Amino acid sequence: MTIASALEMALVAVVLGVAVWTIAARETFAAVEGFVAYGLLLPLVWVRLDAVDVALTEGAIGGGLSGVLLLGAAARLRPTETLAAAERPGEILRLAAAVLSATVAAALAAGVLFLPDPAPTLAPAAAANAAATGLGNPVTNVLMAFRAMDTMLEKVVLLLALVGAWSLAPDHLWGGHPGPRHQADPRGVLAFLARLLPPVGIVVGIYVFWVGADHPGGAFQGGTILAAMWLLVMMAGLTDAPPIGHRWLRPMLIAGPVVFVVVGLGGLVVGDAFLAYPVAYAKPLILTIEVAMTLTIAVTLGLLMAGAPERSAER
Amino acid sequence: MSAATVFGLCAAVAVGLGLYGLIVNPQPLRKILAFNLLGSGVFLFFGVVARRGAAAGFGGDPVPQALVITGIVVAFSATALAVALLLRLFQATNSATLRADAPASAGNDPTGA
Numbered sequence: 001m002t003i004a005s006a007l008e009m010a011l012v013a014v015v016l017g018v019a020v021w022t023i024a025a026r027e028t029f030a031a032v033e034g035f036v037a038y039g040l041l042l043p044l045v046w047v048r049l050d051a052v053d054v055a056l057t058e059g060a061i062g063g064g065l066s067g068v069l070l071l072g073a074a075a076r077l078r079p080t081e082t083l084a085a086a087e088r089p090g091e092i093l094r095l096a097a098a099v100l101s102a103t104v105a106a107a108l109a110a111g112v113l114f115l116p117d118p119a120p121t122l123a124p125a126a127a128a129n130a131a132a133t134g135l136g137n138p139v140t141n142v143l144m145a146f147r148a149m150d151t152m153l154e155k156v157v158l159l160l161a162l163v164g165a166w167s168l169a170p171d172h173l174w175g176g177h178p179g180p181r182h183q184a185d186p187r188g189v190l191a192f193l194a195r196l197l198p199p200v201g202i203v204v205g206i207y208v209f210w211v212g213a214d215h216p217g218g219a220f221q222g223g224t225i226l227a228a229m230w231l232l233v234m235m236a237g238l239t240d241a242p243p244i245g246h247r248w249l250r251p252m253l254i255a256g257p258v259v260f261v262v263v264g265l266g267g268l269v270v271g272d273a274f275l276a277y278p279v280a281y282a283k284p285l286i287l288t289i290e291v292a293m294t295l296t297i298a299v300t301l302g303l304l305m306a307g308a309p310e311r312s313a314e315r
Numbered sequence: 316m317s318a319a320t321v322f323g324l325c326a327a328v329a330v331g332l333g334l335y336g337l338i339v340n341p342q343p344l345r346k347i348l349a350f351n352l353l354g355s356g357v358f359l360f361f362g363v364v365a366r367r368g369a370a371a372g373f374g375g376d377p378v379p380q381a382l383v384i385t386g387i388v389v390a391f392s393a394t395a396l397a398v399a400l401l402l403r404l405f406q407a408t409n410s411a412t413l414r415a416d417a418p419a420s421a422g423n424d425p426t427g428a
Contacts, residue, residue, distance in 0.1 A: 008318045012325045019329055019352055023336035028344055035348050042355060045322055049362040050374025057384045061391045062355065073344055073398045080342070080411040087341035087412065097338040105331025112323030112363065121368030122378040128371075138373055142381035154385045161392035165399035220388060304395040308403060 008048055015041050028081060029074045036071065039063030052216035053139040056208070060224035061301075068231065069305055134283035136214030143218065144286045148275045152264065155257045155293065158300045162253070166244055169309035175245030176313045178306035184237045194236030201229040209294045213283075219290040223297030230302045241306040243313040249299070256296030260289050323363040329356030343404075343411055347397050354390050358383045 018041060021034040040063040046055035089097075126138045126146065133145045143151050169176065184190045209222025233239050242249055263285055267276035277285050333353025337346050361379040368376030405411045 005318070008321055012321055016325060016328055016332075019332050022352060023332050023340070023349060028342055031345060031348060035351065038352070038355075042359075045325070045359065046362060048318060049322060049366045050369065051362050051365060051380045051383075054358075054362060054380050054383050054387075057387050058355075058358075061387050062351075066351065066391055066394055069395060069398055070344070070348060073402060076402060077342075077344055077405055077411050080405065083410060083412065084342045087414065089339060089341065094339050097335050100338070101331040101335035104334055105327045108327035108330055108360070109324050112320060112327060112360075115323075115364070115367060119364070119367035121370045121376045123368055123370040123373045123376045126371070126377050127373065138377035139381050139384070142377045143384065147378070147381060150382070150385050154388055157389050158392050161396045164396045168399055168403040218384075220384060301391075304392070307395075308399050310406075 011041070011044055011048070015045060028084075029071070029078065032067070032070045032074045036063060036067035039067055053137070053212075053218065053221070056216060056221040057224075060221055060228070064228060065224065065231075065301060065305060132279055132282060133277070133286060135286065137212060137216065137218070139216075140212050140218050140286075144289065145277065145282070148260075148264070151293075152257065152260045152275070155260060155296065158297070158304070159253060159257060162300055162304050165304060165308050169244075173309045173312055175243055176309040177243050177311040178241045178303060178309050180310060181240060182235045182237045184235070186237070191236045191238065194232045194238050198229040198233060201225055201232075205229065205298075206294075209290065212290070213287070219293040220297060223294040224301060226294070226298035227301035227305070230298065231305055234302075234306065241303070244303070244309055245313060249303075252295055252299045253303075254296070256289075256293040259292035263289055319363045319366040322359060322366075326356045326359035326363065329353070329359065332356075341413070343401050343413055344398075347394060347401070351390065351394060354386075358386055361386075 015038065018034050018038040022031050022038055025031040025034055040059065042062060043055040043059040046052070046058055123138070126142060129146070130136075130138065130141055133141050135141050135144070166178075205222045205225035207222075208217040208225060209219055210217075212218030212222065234241055263277070264275040267278075268274050271278055330353050333349045333351075333356060336349030337353065340346060340349060361383045362375075365375035365377075365379040365383075368379070370376070401411060
């Protein structure tokens with residue numbers, strides 16, 4: 001294993017500096033800005049750890065979507081800031097929290113320093129079974145075949161989160177448009193970018209999904225880019241978020257999990273187990289699931305970002 | 316010290332910072348932020364374990380890497396739900412405090428409740 005370079009040391013210093021800012025900043029909005037910077041720097045760490053698939057996901061979801069979501073919330077919650085200052089805990093509690101946090105961090109650091117050597121790994125097993133799926137990207141192999149159950153359940157979690165957010169709607173607004181209607185200067189930069197970027201972004205999103213079979217990328221990363229393009233158009237006020245009672249919305253939201261479960265049950269009938277793909281059809285089946293998943297991820301993420309219904313469908 | 320070890324120590328500090336912020340910052344949004352920081356530290360641990368497990372021509376063990384990708388998406392789902400709950404609380408009570416003895420205010424709840 002290589003010795004850490006000056007670049008990596010500097011990267012860690014900057015990441016931790018931004019992390020401290022995120023916790024210590026006085027203004028919530030400033031803290032969120034710190035978090036966005038943190039989320040955009042973290043992918044560099046992931047690249048240095050040779051995990052480009054994770055770097056793409058972290059950058060798109062951890063830095064991009066979470067950042068926009070939290071910035072929006074911070075802006076709306078700004079009136080509550082002055083009251084919150086009075087709720088700051090006393091010195092004793094803060095000291096106790098600092099001692100506890102330092103202890104946890106020290107224990108984890110000790111765990112890192114005394115990790116077993118040689119490290120346990122499943123990489124040889126993943127390499128040995130790669131031929132069963134016909135995909136070249138080992139991470140996609142794990143996500144879509146070796147641990148497909150995790151990925152399927154994760155789709156269900158996304159759906160549950162959206163159901164949770166929607167169920168916060170007041171009764172008379174059920175079926176209405178989520179979130180506030182965004183307004184932007186129709187001749188401003190945002191509206192200009194919202195017209196310029198989506199054609200490019202949609203191609204990039206589909207490309208990232210498609211190359212995920214053999215190279216870093218995949219359904220999550222591609223779907224997130226597609227969701228980001230939709231969000232950009234919504235935030236520029238060029239289009240409104242659809243009312244949650246809209247007819248075509250529900251089929252798109254459940255397409256991913258449903259196709260996944262159907263293929264899984266097919267494995268029970270034809271193959272040996274739930275989610276067992278017949279070897280001859282493994283790649284087409286995985287691609288079918290991924291197409292449905294990409295669509296579902298893009299729509300679900302876009303609607304999760306838009307939030308709970310706040311306006312009735314008629315307006 | 317190897318690069319993976321340095322990033323592992325970075326992860327430990329991120330978890331510590333997140334935990335501290337989670338306890339000390341009174342605003343719910345700050346707690347959500349701190350929890351995300353804590354979570355990203357945990358994910359980074361997986362990355363370090365994956366990097367150390369590099370074998371069979373891969374730069375890292377793909378199993379922990381795939382688990383992290385799933386984890387990031389689940390963490391985002393939870394964050395989005397938490398933010399939606401918080402905004403609804405603000406709408407209903409016109410404040411965003413977690414104190415049990417918070418003074419009730421008129422609020423601007425569209426339901427009129």
